[in-house]
Amino acid sequence: MVSSPTARLGRIFIHLFMLLIVSLCIIPLMAVFSTSLTSESDIAQHGYSLIPLRPDTTGYELVLKNPQTLLRAYGVSILTTLVGTLVGIVVGALCAWPLSRPDYPHRKKLAFFVMFTMLFNGGLIPTYLVTANLLQLKDNILVLILPYLANAWFIFLLRTFFQTIPMSLVEAARIDGADEFLTFRKVVVPLATPALATVALFYSLQYWNDWYLALLYINTESLVPLQYLLSRMMSNLDFISQNVSAMPAGVNMSSLPRESARMAMCLLAIGPMLFVFGYFQKYFVRGITLGAVKG
Amino acid sequence: MSLPAILLFLLFNYLPMGGIILAFKDFRYDLGILASDWVGWSNFEFFFTSQDAWLILRNTIGLNLIFLAVGLTLSVFVALLLNELRGNRLVKTYQTIMFFPYFLSWVVVSYAFYAFLSTRSGILNQLFHVLGLESVSWYTEAHYWPFILTFAAVWKGLGYWTVIFYAALIAIDQDYYEAAAIDGAGKLRVVLSVTLPMLLPIILVMALLQVGRILNADFGLFWFLPMQVGMLYETTQVIDTYVYRALSVTGDVGIGAATSLFQSTVGLLLIWGANLLVRRVHRESALF
Incomplete structure (x- = not known):
């Protein structure tokens, strides 16, 4: 099919706009991902970032030491x-x-x-x-x-x-x-x-x-599901502190990766299911298009 | 066959409906629902004469209307764009990525937003710093929150809504486009005179059904994103969070129940009215 230059230009603009939209859809999660891989001192110095400049896994180590x-x-x-x-x-x-x-x-x-x-x-x-x-x-x-x-x-x-x-x-x-x-x-x-x-x-x-x-x-610790655990971690960092004993000796309290551990926890909690739901997306799409109106 | 479902509906839906009498009682935990004293309409009076009432209703209705207007406009627009790209491999990729936030819970979304809005290390404030702007204390300044909440609501729902409108666009008979092409209509003309009119019934139906739920706020959005900061209540407190606080924090059970009953009753009337209108627009889309 031959398309006129204006039509091609139009399509390029559409692609650019869509690129903007889809970036907005993933950037917030990139921030979570990047923070989970940033050391506490880097966060204190430079704040959160979208790309982990110096990848650091102490956040994950802290969470996984005491899982x-x-x-x-x-x-x-x-x-x-x-x-x-x-x-x-x-x-x-x-x-x-x-x-x-x-x-x-x-x-x-x-x-x-x-x-x-x-x-x-x-x-x-x-x-x-x-x-x-x-x-x-x-x-x-x-x-x-x-x-x-x-x-x-x-x-x-x-x-x-x-x-x-x-x-x-x-x-x-x-x-x-x-x-x-x-x-x-x-x-x-x-x-x-x-x-x-x-x-x-x-x-x-x-x-x-x-x-x-x-x-x-639910008030009993043993019955807390993942999402609720995450919501409680957002409002207090006690969970991280409870894990302090699991940290190797000589780790400075101020460099304790609270922020990155929290984000690491968030990713560990959502990661696997995100892939599962993403994989089955076409079923969701069908359900939505069929039942949308009644929802 | 339907017995298990009927039983569950009775326990978790119909039994609590009986509990609406609580709205007319001065509830005491030691007496229970039935034995607590009747107080007539005073719970309602208390709610509607309190300064909270106006604020909560304004936030609930106002924000829901903004979410609806922005969400509908953007998703119809995106669906139209995708429709222009039909056949392109990237359409599927775009849809997949836009769908992504739909799978996240509001808890997880609040983590992601915190990474941007945190006063000390948030990405937005860093950006402001680079641009030479003052940093903003997002979690203490209420007037930013209508924008933040709208962004979040639209962001999370965009993929879902786009799917609905894109499916409706695909269903449009190609003959209309061919006829328009023969008549020499340009791209914009086709969108305005063929596509949008064909899409209008479904847009209208969606909008009406949402208006029918205008008093129901998305609890997770309003509970987790503002992190329950009291200074933000002015723009983030809605009926659902108010009722939850009445139950768990302030203990004003009767007033909370009265507020809920008001919400449910007006909601029922609204959805019933909306349904009547939907039946006129598009018979098959009506709820009942």
Whole structure:
């Protein structure tokens, strides 16, 4: 295709503008990365920078010398993400399937019941009192999982996917003598695997990035998930000081890599999952384009 | 089949809805929700006559409107640009990178922003220093925060919103473009007379649904980025952070519950109204 000089110039400008936008998207994380690799004295002297001029790993060493806190938080986050996603997708799919069936008599009522949770809520305080006092879930690992299992948005997203499954297949299964659960397992689930994977990713992103439930309900150290650990480290540096004993003898307190250790912790916490979610991005994109409006 | 979901919704959504009676009570922990004394509308009166009320409502509604206006404009603009580049390998790369902030939690974002805004060693102040400008104490000066918060909100949501509009652009029938080309329309003319009008329904639907949630602030954004600095409350305190503080710091449980109930009720009316309008614009996009 031949393009005129003006059209080519236009495209160059578009690329330049996009370059600006995407740089703005990654620069903040470059700052975190660079700081994690800068020594405390360099930070004190020159401040944070976008490129580590003299790479220094003492921040990482400090965190990894005494990794129990980080590992435990990883454990909590992995456990809640795995269990939450698996159970969530089952709960969601089982609710979405009848909703997608035109022959289900209570479809409208059920849809309203689910929908209403998106439109109105009791607010933070009643929710807190019910969860903490009535259900007695404070400082229980279940409190990091249960509240997010049933999610109206995910259920409607799944319903949209399920509606593309031809009813004739379901009827064929019924004629062959399969009951509802068997049909669901043998016919619907295999056909809807990509859809289930998409929603599973949304579930796992929600669980992995959650600090809110921990902020409200968790006081026990052993139940602190990663994101909440990070949020607490932001407001106090006690965690770093607790690790001081792990530092080699002769290290000057003032050169203790507090700032870089904090940023190193942040990167160690988000790094692996960032790659995972990035890898599966196309599933997120599909989920968003399909369910955007209802979200 | 739906029983597990129904049960969970009952426990974590419907049961707390019953708790809204708290808004009309003088809550005491030792008595619990049911046994606390009724106080009528006084919790609401207290909130609306306090000097906080105006500030919080202004921040919540004002900032949400700014986020919406800036976010929509920029993402539609970026989607249009990407549409011009369609077929180029880089489009995918751009989208991937723009999507990146979507995967971060507000906690992590607050770390990244701190690296820029820290008074002593932040990158922005270093830049100011090089340019010969006075350094700014970002975390104590409230009037900068509407800009910072808007930047953060738009930054995090850009990839998500662009995906929506770009998908809508791709769905536009090529015949329209061909017809426009035959009529001799220039690039700008095509965008103004074909692309934007075709995109308008989805833009409108998105905007309306967001307006329906105008009273709901993104708690993480307003909680972590300003680092709960009291001097910034003037521009960073919103309904959601106010209610959380009522529960965890100040202990004004009844007032907090009343504020929430106000938020939920007005929110319900707004989303219902927005939905009515959406049904007129684009039937299939309506929530109900």
